[in-house]
Amino acid sequence: MIGMLLRVLGHQYARPVRRTLALMTTTAVAEGLSYALLVPVLRALLGSTPEDAWPWLIAFGAAVAVYAVLRYVSDLSGFRVGTTLLRGMYHRLGDHLARLPLGWYGTDRVGEVSVLAGRGLLQAMSVIAHLLAPFVSACVTPLTIVVVMFAFDARMGLAALAAVPVVAGLWRWTGRSMAAADAERAERDREATGRVIEYLQAQPVLRAGGRTAERFGLLDDALHGLQRASRRTVLSALPGVVGLTLTVQAMFTVLLILGAYLALGGAIGTAEVLAILVLAARCADPLLSLSDIGGRLRGARAELARLDALLRTEPLPQAREPIQPAGHDVELASVTFRHGGRTVLDDVSLSVPAGQRLAVVGPSGAGKSTLLQLLARFHDVEAGAVRVGGVDVRAISTEALMAQIAIVFQDVYLFDGTIEENVRLGRPDADEAQVRAVAAAARLDEVIERLPGGWATNVGEGGALLSGGERQRVSIARALLKNAPVVLLDEVTSALDPVNEAAVHEGIERLMAGRTVVMVAHRMRTVQHADRVVFVDGGRIVEEGTHDELLRRGGRYADFWSVSPASAAGE
Template identity: 60%
Template sequence: MIRLLLRVLGQQYASPLRRAVALMVAAAVLEGISYALVLPVLRGLLGPTPDSAWPWIAVFAGTVVAYAVLRYVADLTGFRVGAALLRGTYRRLGDHLTALPIGWFTPSRVGEVSVLAGRGVLQAMSAVAHLLGPLISATLTPATVAVVITFVDWRIGVAAIVAAPLIGAVHVWTERSTAAGDTERIAREQEATARVVEFLHAQPVLRAGDRNAERFEILDRSLRDLETASRRTTLRTIPGAIALTTIVQTAFVCTMVLAVHVALSGDLRVPDVLAVLLLATLGADPLLSLNEIGGRIRGARTVLIGIDDVLETRPLPVAPCPRTPVRHDLELNAVTLRAGGRTIIDDLSLTVPDGHRLALVGPSGAGKSTILKLLARFSDVDGGAVHIGGTDLRDIDPVTLMAQFSIVFQDVYLFDGTIEQNIHLARPDATHAEVRAAATAAQLDDVIERLPDGWSTVVGEGGAFLSGGERQRVSIARALLKNAPVVLLDEVTSALDPLSDAAVHHGIDRLCNGRTVVMAAHRVHSVRDADQIAFIDHGHVVEQGTHAELMLLNGRYAEYWAMSDPIDV
């Protein structure tokens, strides 16, 4: 657990963590010593001179006070280290996630990271603050008691110590038998959570189509799977719990029987017998809590393993001597990309001269959006190379590379702030006037006038209080404010009404003016004026040319054009 924590967080946390563990160890041993002092106290009280017990009572009281102070300091240190580890985990996880390629963030991974970064991190770090101390006490305090009993009578001490390897073996066996169940339960829990969110988000559609019962069955099935997995995990822990309790209770009974036997043989005095029985009781009680603590520790370890897996994901490599492109022409040279065991882009080559516009057209799933992501280096290619200004993207510093692009996607995410704050994200050093000018160029003035508080209106999480077209205009305003030399547009008008479509296209025209542009589109009317059009299918360039040239070919593009909605023509 400690090694895993330090691997996740780094060695800079080793000293405070080890200091906390040392304090907890000292507190646990001191607790056992305070129990051991019962022996001389009883010998004095039950001996011929009871007054001789007072010095030992004073020592006992002082030890208990010292233990209480040390326990307080150890627990406080554990809480502080836990809080520091929590901050460190969030900081390291956040820094690492910002360095990972954007293509890594698939929906399933986003859900997994959301669970890990939310409840998971809190669960793992609470192990240091709340579980590490009790775990150390539950093992070292009984061990200290067993050592003390050995000094009273070695035979009774050996009987108590024999239980230690058996308890360790049961603990290891329980961990191994429940590991697979824990993994399955966490996977089912994530699936059930996703289904609950899906069910809630889909309520308008489900109610309109009277499909709630059908979707509820899917949710109900995932919850039943979670229940089954949880039951399996619980059943797998029961044998370990029973075995642990049996071993501890058996050792306790054997210790008592042996103590009585030794006492009856005259080798042990009455005060010593009472002390041994009391110490055995005090030592057995913490051991019985090991099963519960172990289960919670296993849960924390599972989370740490998940975090460690994320942190082990390597970011895109950075060139040791980065270069800065001086031109803004784009080239994909024999590019190949594979994912999920299949080839998505296959030996594809395209060229976009500086200041020209390339439109990507083709059916859904053809690879258009993937091409845009490769141009922005959301992931690295498996074959070939992508260049900007003649420079391989892999030879450009990531910050310098992203400064070359303004990207407008179909799905726009806005933060829960004002429109001005959301636009400002593109260039934090922009002046108020520059932000307003970008908003005007993106046709946002009429939107702002309709909002109840104008520029100060909060748009809600994800831009929930704005329509799709309004969110697109905010996204275009961001891109205008950034003023990057290359623009990537991904299906930005495919789901807009005609009025919003016209407003967004006006903003796009302003955005694209004088820049190198690559756009993916469904509506062919939006690509008719492009300098070059490439028809993409199954990761290949099927046809390429101007609109007029492709229409003369009477091939796939002409067929696509003929099937377009009249509004597109």
């Protein structure tokens, strides 16, 4: 557990963790040793001169005071180290996530990381602040007390020592027997959470189908599965909890019988027997707490394992000596890319000279969006090369590559802030005149004028307070402000109403002016104005040429064009 924690944290945090662990161990030993003074205290109190107990009582009080100070210092150290590690882990996790390939992020990944970065990270880092001290105390303090017992009577100490391997074995056996149940419960928990979200999102469909009064079978099954998994988790923990309780009680009973036998035989004094029984009773609480601590440690360990797996995910390699691209042309040279065991692009070659426009057309699932993602280096290709300005994107630093490219996606994500803050993401140092100019070019100024808050209007998380067309205009203004020489467009008007489509189309035209453009489109309005069109199907380029050339050939592109709205409108 500690080894995994240090591996996840990194070497720079190993020293404070070890120092805190040593301090907690010292505190636990001091607690156990302080109880040794109970023997002379009880011996004096039960003897003929009880007043002789005062010096021992004072010594006992001093020992308890020393223990209290050590406990305060160790707990404070645990909290400080825990908060420092939490802050450091957030930075380390954020830095690592920023270096992972953008293609690594999917819907399931985003949900997984959001849970891990929130509750998971807090649970994992709580080991130092909340779990380590009780765990060390539950293990070290009873062992110290057993050593104290040996100092006063080896037979009583040996009897207490016999319980140690039994307790340790029960604790490990319980952990192993619950591992599968814990994993199943966590999986059922995630499944049930997903079904609850699905049920909420499916309300329009369920209500439209008149099924509002019916139970949602998938959700019911998931919740029943979670209930059964939770029951199995409790049942798998029960033998260990009962076994640990019986072992502790049996140890105390054996010590009581042995102490009575030795006292009756005159081999040991009554005060010593009473003190050893008090020490044995003091061992019970920390030993019994091992069951609860063990469950919490297993939960923290599971989160640590997920963190460890995430931090072990290899980021895209960065060039040791990055090359700055000199031009703005883009090229795919014999590119092959596989994802999820499927070949998405197969030996694809194309080039777009600087300042020209390439339109990528084809059916859904043909690999069009993947082509754009490879140009932006969301993934690395398995064969061939992707070049920008004549330089392989793997030889360009991430910062330099992103400075060359502006991307406008179909699904726009806006940060929870004002419209102006979201536009300024394109270039934070832009002056007010530049921001206002790109807003006018993207026809975002029309949106701002009708909003009560104007530029200061909050867009909500993900831009939820704006319509799809309004979000798209913000995205175009952001790309215009960035002023990158290469523009990648991914079906930016496919889900817009006619009014917003016309406005966005006008903004796109201004964004594309004078830039190298690769656009993916289902709607054909802008395709016919591209310098070249490629038709992609099954991960291959099956047709290539200008719009007019491809129409004259009467092939796949012509069929695609014939059923498009642009063709029906006579454009």
